[in-house]
Amino acid sequence: MKPIHRNRRLGLLSLGGLLLVGAAWLVFSALERNISYFYTPSEAETAAITPETRIRLGGLVETGSLSHGEGLEITFRVTDGTATLPVTYSGILPDLFREGQGVIAQGAFNTNGVFVAENILAKHDENYIPKELEGISHEAKPSA
Structure with a gap:
């Protein structure tokens, strides 16, 4: 026992x-x-995403696609190199937002297949240098 x-x-x-x-x-x-994952344009095209379903769409802002409308409204296309989707946004853009840069847009597709963004997040690569520091060498200088 x-x-x-x-x-x-x-x-x-x-x-x-x-x-x-x-x-x-x-x-x-x-x-x-x-x-919160994001869909690339290729994934968004193949996925069965119904209109008005909130998602995140990520990719690069296609060069030459940025167009300003009335007020704060802009349109642009997001690409992943394979597929491209149109995006509209009304609001103030992040400072890092520009053509050729990475972006994540939160929102939903409308019935016309246009992604209506409610929020834009701009991404940068590891080589990012703020405008204020451009032209300044980042290498260590030997002390005198």
Whole structure:
């Protein structure tokens, strides 16, 4: 016959393991709902996205596609090199937004297949240099 303290210890370890698994499941299920992926234009064309379904569309702003309308309204095309989709946005653009740069637009497609963005996030590559620092050498200078 096993001592009672061994059974108690085994029960506490089992309960602790069960609580740990439950806590991990809660954390991962909460994170899954908050993760925001974006569709590339190619993925958006092949996916069955219904109009008015909010998504994120990401790619490069196609060179020569940027057009300013009345007020703060702009139109441009987002490309991934394979597919290109039209985007409209009304609002103030981020400072890094320009043709040839990466962009993520949050919004939904309308019934005409145009992506109506509610928010624009501009991305830059690892070679980004702020305008204020252009022309300044970033190499370490030997001390005198």
